[in-house]
Amino acid sequence: MSPTPEKAARADAARAHAGGRAAAGDPGSARAVAALTVENLEVIYDQVILVLRGLSLEVPAGEIVALLGSNGAGKSTTLKAIAGLLPTEHGEITDGSVRLDGQDITRMDAAARVRRGLALVMEGRRVFVHLTVHENLVAGGYTRGARAGYERVYEFLPVLAGLRSRVAGYLSGGEQQMLAIGRALMSDPRLLLLDEPSLGLAPRLVDEVFGVIQRLNTELGLTALLVEQNARRALAVAHRGYVMEAGRIVLEGAAADLADNPDVKEFYLGLGDAGARRRYRDVKHYKRRKRWL
Numbered sequence: 001m002s003p004t005p006e007k008a009a010r011a012d013a014a015r016a017h018a019g020g021r022a023a024a025g026d027p028g029s030a031r032a033v034a035a036l037t038v039e040n041l042e043v044i045y046d047q048v049i050l051v052l053r054g055l056s057l058e059v060p061a062g063e064i065v066a067l068l069g070s071n072g073a074g075k076s077t078t079l080k081a082i083a084g085l086l087p088t089e090h091g092e093i094t095d096g097s098v099r100l101d102g103q104d105i106t107r108m109d110a111a112a113r114v115r116r117g118l119a120l121v122m123e124g125r126r127v128f129v130h131l132t133v134h135e136n137l138v139a140g141g142y143t144r145g146a147r148a149g150y151e152r153v154y155e156f157l158p159v160l161a162g163l164r165s166r167v168a169g170y171l172s173g174g175e176q177q178m179l180a181i182g183r184a185l186m187s188d189p190r191l192l193l194l195d196e197p198s199l200g201l202a203p204r205l206v207d208e209v210f211g212v213i214q215r216l217n218t219e220l221g222l223t224a225l226l227v228e229q230n231a232r233r234a235l236a237v238a239h240r241g242y243v244m245e246a247g248r249i250v251l252e253g254a255a256a257d258l259a260d261n262p263d264v265k266e267f268y269l270g271l272g273d274a275g276a277r278r279r280y281r282d283v284k285h286y287k288r289r290k291r292w293l
């Protein structure tokens, strides 16, 4: 099936946005940019807990797509399903499909997905705390065999170069997040899945992390699916966004349109009518009252 003119134009724009580097179909590029399609995904934990209920989303090549939603909506489960990590948590895809560049990867194991260019930066900066920064990076490159891509990572994240001999467990939260991103980059991904990378970081570090996410896209040409509680910042760096509730997508659109949407403002940006910032408690009550479903 040929793409709609709108989709083709979006993909072209994304490639241009990615600086033309590694553009799909570009004969000079070593690796084509990745596109992800998730269709009608259903996920069940422990054979009884239905968490994703027919979730569909698309991440066009070269774009950053934000996935927003309240606690427990199923955002992390979505990323784990895409990365192939559900079996370790007794989770299972029971319906639907995940495709990377059109190829069905729904039943592929996690390591094979990494080899195809998919990497996940998990929530909570899961670095190897007893290893040094450099050893963490080497471990991240394991699936790529002997390829020592760490010089490229140090170049992209110079802060890590200065910390290469430090034990990861003693790094600050922000430094650990950079290391988690650097470790994911070691597998030379084309599609990066990021689970709440700004969680628990001080505002200055949040700025740094979002700056890095933007550079991943503009300088390295990576496609990214970004799960974030910080909706304002996520929509500022993303091209498009989705809002999910109770295992389904309930809203989607261009990032700028979503940031302007009254419901998104109220739910996720803490802004009421006339742009007045509301207290979190008010928003929380509102959240309970109002559902899209």
Ligand code: ATP
Pocket: 045, 046, 049, 051, 069, 070, 071, 072, 073, 074, 075, 076, 077, 078, 089, 090, 091
């Ligand atoms: P948060 O923003 O709080 O991280 P989330 O949107 O990422 O939430 P998930 O972590 O995907 O949501 O969880 C979705 C639902 O699935 C929740 O009700 C959660 O309790 C349940 N769940 C998640 N992991 C498991 C698991 N391993 N076994 C059973 N239930 C799980």
